[in-house]
Amino acid sequence: MASLLPPQVAAMESFGEWEGDWRRALFPVEARVVDKAMDKRRREFAGVRVLARRSLRVLGVSPVPLVPGARGEPGWPPGVVGAMTHCTGYRAAAAARAEAGVAAVGIDAEPHARLSAEVLEMVAGPSEHDHVKLLSERWPQVSWGCLLFSAKEAVFKAWYPLARCELGFLDAEVELWADHDRAGGFQAAVSRPGPFTAVSGRWRIARGVVATAVTVDATA
DSSP states (O other): OGGGSOTTSEEEEEESOOOSOHHHHSOHHHHHHSTTSOHHHHHHHHHHHHHHHHHHHHTTOOOOOOOBOTTSOBOOOTTEEEEEEEETTEEEEEEEEGGGTEEEEEEEEEESOOOOHHHHHHHOOHHHHHHHHHHHHHOTTSOHHHHHHHHHHHHHHHHHHHHSSOOOGGGEEEEEEEEETTEEEEEEEEOSSSSOSEEEEEEEEETTEEEEEEEEETTO
16 A cells, blocks of 8 residues: 555555454544444454554654544544555555645555446446446456446545545546556546545555555645
């Protein structure tokens, strides 16, 4: 994940299942959020916050509770922006100081698997369908539908903290490209009025996981 982000963003990631004690890893106010959740959810919630606090430590910020907001977005301390993500066998967190010129960060991770036709229909507009088809012919070893989905998720995670409103899948049109069959970039054009109209990002596939990331400059 760190390779997808600029140096002023502190990123931490971990592969495999998190085996820690979820209660000991959380502040009491965080633990109450998942107290009645399934064990898998508790471990995901705690494991990614362990990484988030490591990212904060790199920035010189003391550990604090990271309580989710109304849409599940993490509540970062004042002056810090960031994002978290987790999927089966992977978790990551990224944070930056706003004074470093970063207005927002969006990261996402998904298992690298074929996206169903039904989900792709919801996620992609007509031009994106054509785009995914062409890329799939050129690079069949990459699940471009999955990558498109993840790229949009990363864009949405950067959008929401700034706009305080949701972005629909068809509100952002994404163009993907490959440097090789394991990494590349993307550009997203946002049609809905809000804090930014375009944002670029990077993607990488490693150990069966697709990771995507975007940053929004404070001057954007």
